[in-house]
Amino acid sequence: MNIKMVLLASAAAFAASTPVLAADAIVAAEPEPVEYVRVCDAYGTGYFYIPGTETCLKIEGYIRFQVNVGPTSDTNDSSWDAVTRGQVQFTAKSDTEYGPLTGVIVLQANADNATDQDTILDSAYLDVAGFRAGLFYSWWDDGLSGETDDIGSNVTLHNSIRYQYETGSFYAGLSVDELEDGVFKAGEEPNNVGVAFGIGGTAGAFSYQVTGGYDFDNEDGAIRAMGTAEIGPGTLGLAAVYSSGPNSYYSIAEWAVAAEYAIKATDKLKVTPGVQYYGNYFGSGSDVPDDFDGLGDAWKVGLTVDYQIVDNFYAKASVQYLDPEDGDDVTTGYFRLQRSF
Template sequence: MNIKSLLLGSAAALAVVSGAQAADAIVAAEPEAVEYVRVCDAYGTGYFYIPGTETCLKIEGYIRFQVNAGRDASGTSDWDSFTRGNVQFTAKSDTEYGPLTGVIVLQTDADNASSQSSYLDSAYIDIAGFRAGLFYSWWDDGLSGETDSLASNSTLHNSIRYQYESGDFYAGISVDELEDSIHTGLGESANNVGIAAGIGGKAGAFSYQLIGGYDTDTSEGAIRGMGTVAIGPGTLGLAAAWASGPNAYFEESEWTVAAEYAIQATDKFKITPAVQYFANAKNGGQVGTISTVTDFTDVDIWKAGVTLDYQIVENFYAKASVQWQDRTVAVDDNTWSGYFRLQRAF
């Protein structure tokens, strides 16, 4: 065998090996297209499409740090601090009956590292004016400051509600389960029912609300009217409520009147002084507190305070509130309370 034959044989062998490797080569698969999150602008800002669906989702909430001050704010201490985390998920999609809405609000309060409570703050379904689930009633609405007490402490119920809306006007009726009412002295132990109704709206610079509620367990009811109007550098707010007896909707007193004036001092700073009078207050002492209520008394209460709101930067706020309360049962029966709050919204 000469050199020429050896070279030709080696070349043929290499060609065979190269052909086998080419035949067995692995072909990389085409990468799947990535579905990026799409903005959904049909329901306002902050919504995006859940990938693979036509449902729009919005995630929002806030982080709050607060220091409370007042007599025995925490045991024998006159001050106490706590932190709260709140997250709300809102899902919306179009149907032949209008938007189908679902809302879930999760909340955790931490008084300290070992004392924390997580709970479902709201969860409801809403379509074509009908709402069913756990949500706050119209009685949870109030004036903008921190002085007024215009409802019982329990304003969150499992309810079924219908609300008609047309422009700036609304009217509705709600059937509420009052199982968690605080009226242990009057019953309300389990599965009691309340009926609430309300109308409200806006007319130019004026807004108004008129609501009523009837507690079938106590056989007592309450009505409340509230209105605001823009005057000068701020907004004047007035409210009044009356109850036939302590009930799950209003228990603070037989009747009450409240007023405030929210002064928009600057674009970022608001000052809200307010005052409220309670005639024939509930037994148990301080209004706006949880207590066992059995009847109204002949005790009258005055309450006054001021709330300061300041926007530090966008989505970051500071609030300070100081409240004074005096009962007519004694010459020196008055209390002071207040808080300072920092809150970051997102």
């Protein structure tokens, strides 16, 4: 025991007398400054400041699974097809002396199966002080809330320049549209241009919109009026459209009228029956006629059901029956599940 204590005391004395060299010192690294993402509430919910800038960014989108039912194009037999879509939208906003400067990019990916897929630029535009330029949907993309009405253009996404004046309950605008992928007649080239206008607003429980467009290459135009009103347990929607001849803004028929009644059965369930009648119905196809003369009429009836499963997740089912005078009747429909974020 005595020898052990002597050895321990000697070791302690040696350690106390040994100098600590500078190379042996342990220096703790200074923590890197962290810049946390700041919420931007100037433009509504969902925006945050891009770190190091005064630009606010919002990221949103949806995932959709849908099963379509209808006749095939080659055999006209009834068939079904499942498709999936993913879409993401980036919206950037910042203050300027002219008002908010907005930039929007929408990317969309569609998959019919593992090998048949495509990714497209669904929209990309800049907007400031009412002026918008880029690739975006025209007023002709708007419609009633159900799936029965067929009162829009075959292609509603254009490279365009437009100005739109807005107040809280009214807007009016004018656009110049490149109609490169629009409707063109035999002997014409798909390089035409069009001018469109949109006027709309709300007045209490009533909303309205008037849209028009003139296709310079086809030398024809179209005009459309829509209105909705809250009546009873739902919303009544009415629409009418007229086209002077087949053109990129409306070529489905010379004229058409549509009506629907969106019934809010519960807080989560909406049922929308609809009907539409076409005068001088052409439909769609590559052999676009010079005019609508001699074409037969058509009518359409359908039902759409929307159900909110939980917040940001809903189901939709729709079935439509079309009976053209100059062709075979057809029944189509789909079932959809969609999660938004």
